[in-house]
Amino acid sequence: MNSVRELAALGDVDPRVAAAAQQTALGRTVRSTTLWVAVALLAIILLFGALSDGVFLRADNISDMAVNSVIAVILAVGATFILGAGLLDLSIGSSLLLCSIVSAKVTTALAGSAEEVAAGVYPNLALGIAGGVAAGIACGALLGAVNGLIVTRLKLNSFIVTLATMGIFNGIALIVTNGVNVPNVPQQLQTDFAGSKLAGIPLPVFLAAIVAAAMWFVLTKTRFGMRTLAIGSSEEAARRANVPVDRHIVSLFVLMGVLAGIAGIVDLARFGTTNLEGHQTDALAAFAATVIGGTSLFGGRASVGGAVLGALIPVVLATGLVILDVVSFYQLVVVGVILILAVWLDQLRRSRFN
Amino acid sequence: MRPPVSTAERSTARAHAIELRDITKSFGHIQALRGATLQIRAGEVLAVVGDNGAGKSTLMKALSGNVVPTSGEIVIDGASAEIASVADAQRRGIFTVYQDLAQAPDLSALENVFLGREQLLGGIGRRIGLLARGEMRRRAEQALDDLGVTIPSVSRPVRDLSGGQRQAVAIARAVMWATTAVVMDEPTAALGARQTAIVYDTIKATAARGLAVVVVSHDIPNIVSLADRIAIMRHGRVLVTLESEKTNVDEVLRLMLGAEVTQ
Ligand SMILES: Nc1ncnc2c1ncn2[C@@H]1O[C@H](COP(=O)(O)OP(=O)(O)O)[C@@H](O)[C@H]1O
Ligand SMILES: [Mg+2]
Numbered sequence: 299m300n301s302v303r304e305l306a307a308l309g310d311v312d313p314r315v316a317a318a319a320q321q322t323a324l325g326r327t328v329r330s331t332t333l334w335v336a337v338a339l340l341a342i343i344l345l346f347g348a349l350s351d352g353v354f355l356r357a358d359n360i361s362d363m364a365v366n367s368v369i370a371v372i373l374a375v376g377a378t379f380i381l382g383a384g385l386l387d388l389s390i391g392s393s394l395l396l397c398s399i400v401s402a403k404v405t406t407a408l409a410g411s412a413e414e415v416a417a418g419v420y421p422n423l424a425l426g427i428a429g430g431v432a433a434g435i436a437c438g439a440l441l442g443a444v445n446g447l448i449v450t451r452l453k454l455n456s457f458i459v460t461l462a463t464m465g466i467f468n469g470i471a472l473i474v475t476n477g478v479n480v481p482n483v484p485q486q487l488q489t490d491f492a493g494s495k496l497a498g499i500p501l502p503v504f505l506a507a508i509v510a511a512a513m514w515f516v517l518t519k520t521r522f523g524m525r526t527l528a529i530g531s532s533e534e535a536a537r538r539a540n541v542p543v544d545r546h547i548v549s550l551f552v553l554m555g556v557l558a559g560i561a562g563i564v565d566l567a568r569f570g571t572t573n574l575e576g577h578q579t580d581a582l583a584a585f586a587a588t589v590i591g592g593t594s595l596f597g598g599r600a601s602v603g604g605a606v607l608g609a610l611i612p613v614v615l616a617t618g619l620v621i622l623d624v625v626s627f628y629q630l631v632v633v634g635v636i637l638i639l640a641v642w643l644d645q646l647r648r649s650r651f652n
Numbered sequence: 653m654r655p656p657v658s659t660a661e662r663s664t665a666r667a668h669a670i671e672l673r674d675i676t677k678s679f680g681h682i683q684a685l686r687g688a689t690l691q692i693r694a695g696e697v698l699a700v701v702g703d704n705g706a707g708k709s710t711l712m713k714a715l716s717g718n719v720v721p722t723s724g725e726i727v728i729d730g731a732s733a734e735i736a737s738v739a740d741a742q743r744r745g746i747f748t749v750y751q752d753l754a755q756a757p758d759l760s761a762l763e764n765v766f767l768g769r770e771q772l773l774g775g776i777g778r779r780i781g782l783l784a785r786g787e788m789r790r791r792a793e794q795a796l797d798d799l800g801v802t803i804p805s806v807s808r809p810v811r812d813l814s815g816g817q818r819q820a821v822a823i824a825r826a827v828m829w830a831t832t833a834v835v836m837d838e839p840t841a842a843l844g845a846r847q848t849a850i851v852y853d854t855i856k857a858t859a860a861r862g863l864a865v866v867v868v869s870h871d872i873p874n875i876v877s878l879a880d881r882i883a884i885m886r887h888g889r890v891l892v893t894l895e896s897e898k899t900n901v902d903e904v905l906r907l908m909l910g911a912e913v914t915q
Contacts, residue, residue: 519782519783520780520781520782520783521770521772521781521782521783522781524759524763524767524770524783525767525770527756527758527759528756528759528763528767530758531756531757531758531759532754532755532756532757534754535754535755535756535764535767536756536767536768538738538750538754539754539767539768539769540738540739540742540768540769541767541768594758597758598756598757598758598759599758
């Protein structure tokens with residue numbers, strides 16, 4: 299038995315494996331995509347700070363950027379789970395929109411009579427908002443379940459399914475609103491939630507931080523997170539290990555839907571109205587942020603922290619360019635280049651061991 | 653009252669005997685098994701050899717629950733046992749190491765060993781599915797150590813391991829959960845000589861733990877020296893089962909390829 303031990307320990311080990319074994323914690327950190335994204339983001343922030351004579355780094359600007367990132371962060375964190383499981387969900391922008399509409403309609407319906415609401419008077423404001431929040435979240439769960447059930451029951455590719463439901467949900471959003479944004483949403487949503495701060499930090503930013511921290515915890519510490527990555531790494535292996543793969547996939551889409559619903563409520567609260575034209579590229583932006591943050595395009599490896607950083611990059615770039623009086627459209631170009639770099643790095647890492 | 657048993661002790665094998673009796677299996681017109689009978693003893697390495705198409709894989713699948721026999725009986729410890737699914741087989745303590753590994757390459761060795769049977773922390777941690785990583789790591793390291801396998805780290809993705817090490821991790825997984833038998837269909841088919849040596853030693857260590865190990869292999873010379881007994885299959889039947897000490901490579905090859913049994 300000893301001979302085997304030595305064989306396995308010394309002679310028979312692939313040199314790359316031996317190198318991996320000797321790899322220090324520091325070495326592993328240096329190779330982590332998340333770290334590099336953090337470094338890149340910090341460099342961008344410092345560069346803008348220097349070029350703008352510090353205007354960029356002022357507390358109010360930082361706070362604005364944080365608020366502007368909230369929706370992207372919430373969606374990217376959800377996308378991390380979906381992509382980690384080797385799935386895609388292109389419908390999240392449409393889900394967000396439809397849920398913000400449902401939330402707005404329920405809020406205005408419960409907050410007072412039609413005449414009262416039209417006059418901006420909300421006798422049952424608390425009930426309206428509570429109902430609207432619950433409806434927005436329930437809407438997200440339902441739309442997610444629809445995606446998940448179609449993918450698992452009909453055994454269809456999630457890319458195609460959610461490409462279809464992206465159109466379907468968007469169509470329903472336009473049908474139920476007749477193409478007109480829902481009017482008379484209580485302003486208190488803006489003033490008391492989106493615009494208010496706790497300890498100097500805007501409430502929506504708190505919400506995004508809590509969502510991100512909770513999802514990081516779930517991904518790294520729980521069975522749910524481990525099985526998510528197992529499915530992404532090898533669905534067949536997960537099935538053979540008796541992991542209830544289909545049920546898990548439905549749960550992932552429901553989770554993603556709930557996060558889209560929450561993002562929809564935040565969107566409603568920030569702008570005081572629904573935004574029928576504003577969410578066409580949300581899904582692509584969320585998955586781009588996720589991939590930039592180090593989640594593998596093929597599933598199996600995922601980073602919530604990286605996704606958060608990846609979601610911040612476009613906002614930071616756009617804000618910085620505006621402050622520097624440069625057309626902010628350059629942001630689109632830069633993010634595209636970063637995305638290609640991130641995917642290329644992921645591919646290099648995979649091919650090294652395959 | 654019995655004293656509480658530790659989880660490590662709980663997975664230790666007890667001596668179970670399995671008998672596959674007169675198993676037949678047809679796939680449409682093809683008769684893959686035509687009445688195969690095989691006795692499997694606890695603590696032995698039983699090699700199953702035969703020409704391509706002899707029915708080895710199908711017989712192993714009947715044992716692991718991947719194939720439901722057309723007729724015949726599986727008897728465990730004298731009682732008839734229905735094995736209609738992989739879950740049935742696993743409930744009887746029979747675990748399979750698949751030819752194509754069936755591992756999640758991005759997950760670590762410890763995660764692969766525990767996938768589907770994760771250990772959770774107690775109390776509220778159990779309800780939210782909190783992984784007991786420390787305990788899982790300890791058990792995975794112990795299991796690999798018991799099999800005499802050393803890998804760089806149980807926390808690194810198995811993608812980074814050599815083929816033999818990955819196979820050893822797959823075997824460790826089966827050994828960890830099996831209480832009756834570990835079934836392997838050509839576990840070394842894709843491996844080089846040194847990697848194969850790791851796997852063979854792992855197989856011996858598995859049997860030494862009291863489990864029956866049933867191995868399908870084409871590596872006749874090595875398997876004859878590794879196994880305690882050798883079952884030779886031909887045309888969907890087990891032609892004969894030989895004690896490895898009372899036979900040799902030539903005889904096994906001759907029987908495999910069509911000679912009549914003389915003893
Ligand atoms: N799922 C199946 N469908 C049809 N024929 C099969 C199937 N599995 C095995 N067979 C046939 O059964 C016979 C025995 O196959 P198998 O058990 O794989 O043999 P071995 O593993 O000894 O090479 C072969 O003729 C094979 O083609
Ligand atoms: Mg075979």
